[in-house]
Amino acid sequence: MQLTHILSFICLLFYSAFSWAYAPLNALPEGNRASLLVENLDSKTLLSTQNNDQYFPPASTLKVVTALAAKLELSPDFSFETRLEQSGKNWVIRFSGDPTLSTNDLKKMLSSARDKGLNKINGDIWLDNSTFTGYNRAIGWPWDILGVCYSAPSTAITLDGNCVHASIYTQKEGKTRVYVPEHFPIYASTQVKSVTKSEQESSQCGLELISSPDNHYQLNGCLVERKKPLPLKFAVQDPELYTQRMVHSVLRQLGIKLQGKIRIGSPSHGNTKLLASHHSEPLNVLLEDMLKRSDNLIADNLAKTLGRTFFHQPGSFNNGTAAIKQIIFAHTGINLEALPLVDGSGLSRNNRFSSKAMADILHYIWRNDDKLNLIALLPVAGESGTLKYRQSMRKEPVVGTIIGKSGSLYGSYNMAGYGLDASGKPNSVFVQFVTDYFPPKRKAGEKPTVAPITKFETLFYNDVVKFSQAASQKHLGQ
Incomplete structure (x- = not known):
């Protein structure tokens, strides 16, 4: 019992620090706003109630909410399906917004059709984009x-x-030169100047x-001058045009003749x-990729898919976010209606x-994770x-002792987890x-x-770990 009293006193000290003036916040520069919430999962003993009802940009922590809605609405064996169909003399590729579809996947589909003896298209090929709108x-x-x-457009025809x-x-x-692999149907040019580091700093040229x-x-x-090339990743601005050109290229490679357009x-x-x-x-693999790599395209195409399946109409950002709110309220009772998404x-x-709403989401996931597996x-x-x-x-003691989703946006640094x-x-x-x-x-x-931000987070996460470990030791002491 003596250990229990000591640990209770430690938790009380934590509570006082968080409630009045949490020292690690002093590491942040002037002008910032912060909301912190830390509580025990079993007893809901609070260590922080700071600004928990205020609104903040969630950045990528929002993916936890999207993942929960997807788990609640879609079947465990859900997957995006892309179909190659024949309609009269035309062929149709029906896209579903699959964020992982590759040119090689399309090539396998068209190759399968060719292997069945279909090596000529007497009409047109249609790329069906009707699954999403807006x-x-x-x-x-x-x-x-x-x-x-990381800001690639969210489209039905995604490749x-x-x-x-x-x-x-x-x-x-x-001088500089830009290189794009020849199989990509895009055009890139450069007028970038190669400069020394001092020239770059003095000219403020980026x-x-x-x-x-x-x-x-x-x-x-x-x-700045460099020995090795600088890798670049361009978001395709017109995915439909890109896919048209890639399909043309694949047809040539496979020897399939197209009479139309x-x-x-x-x-x-x-x-x-x-x-x-x-x-x-399947869904679980997509969600793990989305959460671990913070993949924006998977998250947004899933959100639009939720809008399509929930409202039985083409998916969009508008009906997707509306669906997320309604799905979560219907299953969990957590009301997100007032939150702009x-x-x-x-x-x-x-x-x-708000941090309170995010904590409610995390609590629900924890209570039901035997079914959710999130x-x-x-x-x-x-x-x-x-x-x-x-x-x-x-570093110790944080490494391996926290599970969470990060989120950063211009001026925002967030984390939500366990x-x-x-x-x-x-x-x-x-x-x-x-x-x-x-x-x-x-x-x-x-x-x-x-x-x-690193100074603050290091102190904060250390406190989260201490509280979690102390709470578990208290439970063992009882």
Whole structure:
């Protein structure tokens, strides 16, 4: 019993620190807003009640909510299906918004049809995009990152992750060249200057990307001289045009002759015959990829799919986020109606969430994880996914003792998840929302220092671990 009293006193000290003036927050620069919530899963003993009803941009922690809605609404064996059908003299590829569909998958489908003796298309090939409708990018997505792959458009006709890999090389006399593998049907050019580091710092000249709707990418600005090429990932701006060109290329490779054209849409209704189909990995695999790698395209295409299945109409950002709210309320009783949500990934700056609502979601997942099996899909501090190399999670006692989902957006640094007990099981739930975080920029010549957010997180996560371990020891002492 003496151990129990001591640990209770420790928890009381934690509670006092969090409730009045939590010291680690002093590591953050002026102007920030923060909401912290830490509580025991069994007893709901609170360590923090700071700003828990205020709204914050959730960033990628929103993927936990999307994952829960998908688990509640879709069957465990759900997968995205892409179908190759024959309709009269036309062929139709019916896309489902599969975020993992590759050109090689399409090639296998068309090859299967050819192997059945169908090596000539007397009509057109139609690329059916009717499963989704509305915007390909959610309201509030930052305009300046639309050219890079983590903001690839969310589309029914999705191929190769709507992402193209390229690279840029520095050359002599201040020149650069950009390389795109020849099988990608895009065009990239460079006017970037190759400069020394001192020239770059004095001119304040950085690397800029301008993308156009016809999948043309223009690189401008400056790049510091380097021996190896700089890898680039371009978000495909027009996935339909990209897919048209890739299908043309695959038809040539397979020797399938096309009499007509490759069109977007679907031919007039008539009898169809299934020629081949492709299924993505099942839901659990998709969710693990989405949560561990923080894949925005999977999250947004799943959100639109939820809108389609829940409302029985083409999916969109609008009905997808509405479906997420209704699905979660119907199954859990958690009311998210007042929270502004505009996508499933958290990429939009217009999303808002509270730490209390996020904690409620995490509590529900924990109570029902024997059916949901979601916690095991989350990254582990210092060991997997987006948390593997996070500076504040790579050392003892934090490494391996926290499971959670990170989320970062301009000025926001978030985390939501579970602290583990001594046996490695979730014992506490925690939410960290930090926004309006704008530390002073390091001046030229100054030595690198530990970022304020890293200092804060290191202290905070240490406290989360101490609380979780203390609570589990208290339980054992009883």
